[in-house]
Amino acid sequence: MDFNFFSLLNVFTITFLIFNTFLFLKSFIKFGRAFKVLSCYLFFVSLIQLATIFVAKILHKPNLFLSHFYFISQFIILSIFYRILLKNKFILYLLLPIFGVLTYQYIDDPDIFFRYHAIGISITQSILIVYAIVYLYRCLQGENLFLIVNVGLFLYLVSSTLIFASGNLIFNLNISDSMNFLLINTNRILYFLFQILIFIEWRKNYYKKIPKS
Template sequence: MIINILLYFKSFILNDKAFKIFTVYLLLICFVQLTTIFVGKILHKPNLFLSHFYFIIQFILLSFFYVELLRNKLLLYFCLPVLGFLTYQYIEDPSLFYRYNAIGISITQGVLILYSIIYLYRCLQGQNLFLIINVGLFLYLISSTLIFASGNLIFNLDISESMNYLLINTNRILYFLFQILIFIEWRKNYYKKIHRS
């Protein structure tokens, strides 16, 4: 992930707003992930609360990313009710901050999947910038939604630890594949821009 951040920042100035938003997304998501590792593995403290930041940051930045790709500011009106609903959830039940929010995860990622499908449809009409990233996002979001939306269910049932690790490792593998697709997108569409300038 850090390699992708460095490569995308290397191309930052030369590219459009969608590229810049996606680059900031990579940076902030990496920061949340590193913070999660620090809190959990080094401080040995519960770090589940950081997942809320991950999904909300992801939702906001990727929504802006798709607004730019689809050139449709109406998509932002989709964001407001979702963010309003999440805010209501956390105000109504502050303890939710320390639990999996399966509904919040499903809604935010569901909206992003919808944006991704709309963009895939646009790509059929000839637009193919960020196509590889969009396909990676679509596959990763579908699978991680299924994995993370079942988070509370997994903790409420007596599912074996090996099954829990299987789900977590499946998500890690899919995320790694997503990172490979991000690199392929950069190499295919942005590597040449650096060498031309």
């Protein structure tokens, strides 16, 4: 019963994500650069989610290698997103070397592809968390562009970093599936909350709103 509920939640969350992506892409042209970048982010994440389902359920093969595409594309697109929100060139200067180091790691040891890349995930997500906090601080003076999405990203990134980083450890542990799913389900709940916040942002600020010039 427990398992059924969470797999239902998972299906619902992915549908919700695709629905959000659709909402954002629908008004893609109408709004500013940050909106466009966020739409791209949602689009990429949706593609990766669909790909994970496709690889696991239809091809019946391990889909872990897709997690690398997830966190690297997340890092690149959200860095551009915060570059626009924070108006700071430093973000781009940081993006390039980190992307370079990660690429080097994959070339140096291609086996990483079939494990969780705990360090890569932790570093990229931590940097994004720092951007989110800096943006929260900027918003103190009344700016509220993507404030809700920022809060959602912050909460999700903070909690999911530990879940992803512990991925390898859990695989090596001698534990049952139900224990394993405890962490995965926590992630599902958090991701569902994140999607709700993205939807609220859209409903509040971009539903039937005159586009900003």
